[in-house]
Amino acid sequence: MTAPPLIVLRDVSKVYQAGQTVHALCSVSLEIAAGEFVAVMGASGSGKSTLMNILGCLDTPTSGSYLLDGVPVQDREPDALAALRNRRMGFVFQQFNLLPRTSALENVELPLLYAGVRQPERSRRAMAALERVGLGERSGHTPAQLSGGQQQRVAIARALVNEPSLILADEPTGALDSETSAEVMQLLDTLNRQGITVVLVTHETDMAAWARRRLLFKDGRLVADENNWNLTPITPITGAPV
Numbered sequence: 179m180t181a182p183p184l185i186v187l188r189d190v191s192k193v194y195q196a197g198q199t200v201h202a203l204c205s206v207s208l209e210i211a212a213g214e215f216v217a218v219m220g221a222s223g224s225g226k227s228t229l230m231n232i233l234g235c236l237d238t239p240t241s242g243s244y245l246l247d248g249v250p251v252q253d254r255e256p257d258a259l260a261a262l263r264n265r266r267m268g269f270v271f272q273q274f275n276l277l278p279r280t281s282a283l284e285n286v287e288l289p290l291l292y293a294g295v296r297q298p299e300r301s302r303r304a305m306a307a308l309e310r311v312g313l314g315e316r317s318g319h320t321p322a323q324l325s326g327g328q329q330q331r332v333a334i335a336r337a338l339v340n341e342p343s344l345i346l347a348d349e350p351t352g353a354l355d356s357e358t359s360a361e362v363m364q365l366l367d368t369l370n371r372q373g374i375t376v377v378l379v380t381h382e383t384d385m386a387a388w389a390r391r392r393l394l395f396k397d398g399r400l401v402a403d404e405n406n407w408n409l410t411p412i413t414p415i416t417g418a419p420v
Contacts, residue, residue: 182248184344184375185210185233187374190242192398193226204398205242210377211374212343217386218379220395227348229395230379234346235259248341264293267338268345272352274329276321282308283317286336293340300403304410309337311365327358334365347378351385363388 185208192203203225210216220226223281231237232244235251244252247317251262263269276285295303308314311331321329330350337345351359359382367388370376378387394402 179291182345183209184214185211185249185377186243187232188243188245190232190239190244192225192232192237195239195287201398203232203239206398206400207242208393208400208403210249210375212375213370213373214391215367215376215389217389217392218377218395219381219386219392220384221381223397225398226379226395226400228281229378230346230348233344233377234269236305237265264289265285266342266344268334268340270330270333270337270345270347270350272349274321274326274333274353276332277331278321281318281320282313282324282332282335282365285321285332289340302313303339304335307339308332310338311335320396326354329363330354330358330362334362334369338369342374342410344375344377349380350378351382359385 188204190203190206191201194202196199206225206229218226218229223284228237232239233245235254239252242252243250245377246262246266251259253263275307276282277288283301283304286307287300290300290303305314305317310315311334312326313335315329316324316328321332324332330353334345334350345366350366351362354362363385366376366378376389378385378389386392392402392404393400
């Protein structure tokens with residue numbers, strides 16, 4: 179029997195009122211299976227970051243439905259969404275968002291602290307996550323003592339420490355040079371091959387090439403779904419955005 183998709187969006191729209199009406203997403207429907215590596219692409223203002231925020235339960239749709247592992251999430255209370263994020267998702271951003279005066283180990287421990295995990299279990303699991311990204315020997319270093327690539331690896335370890343089924347990476351190589359970017363993408367590829375679903379937002383085609391599927395957004399709409407590099411155009415929806 180085929181497993182249900184991990185992520186299902188049905189006619190998801192997001193409208194902002196900021197002096198004028200902004201249709202950030204317009205009737206987006208898509209499915210992402212567990213274990214996929216998906217790159218989300220598009221120009222600035224295309225809706226890709228809004229999509230990431232909705233997938234990560236950092237924002238809610240104006241209309242439409244979002245099911246995560248078969249469970250509707252769009253109408254959950256903020257505390258329930260926070261618990262879902264902490265339990266099921268890991269986040270990696272362009273800016274590493276590490277606490278500057280704390281060690282790599284303590285930075286990785288943070289999600290476990292919020293989840294109420296006690297010492298020494300926090301340290302054990304955080305060290306295991308750092309070793310998983312090749313930084314076990316740097317566990318006592320602060321961010322200032324680490325290179326940009328190493329800081330992003332700490333951020334990835336932090337995303338992994340609660341053993342999420344889904345990693346959401348928003349421009350994770352945007353602040354890195356090309357060689358270090360390739361190292362970070364190799365790490366995300368390895369994690370995906372170990373079974374973690376990865377959704378990557380990027381504007382760089384060479385970074386998107388690591389994914390097995392690409393979604394192209396334009397003006398808030400999903401305009402192309404590219405799987406194994408065979409382009410599948412999406413039929414445009416006529417009329418005003420919903």
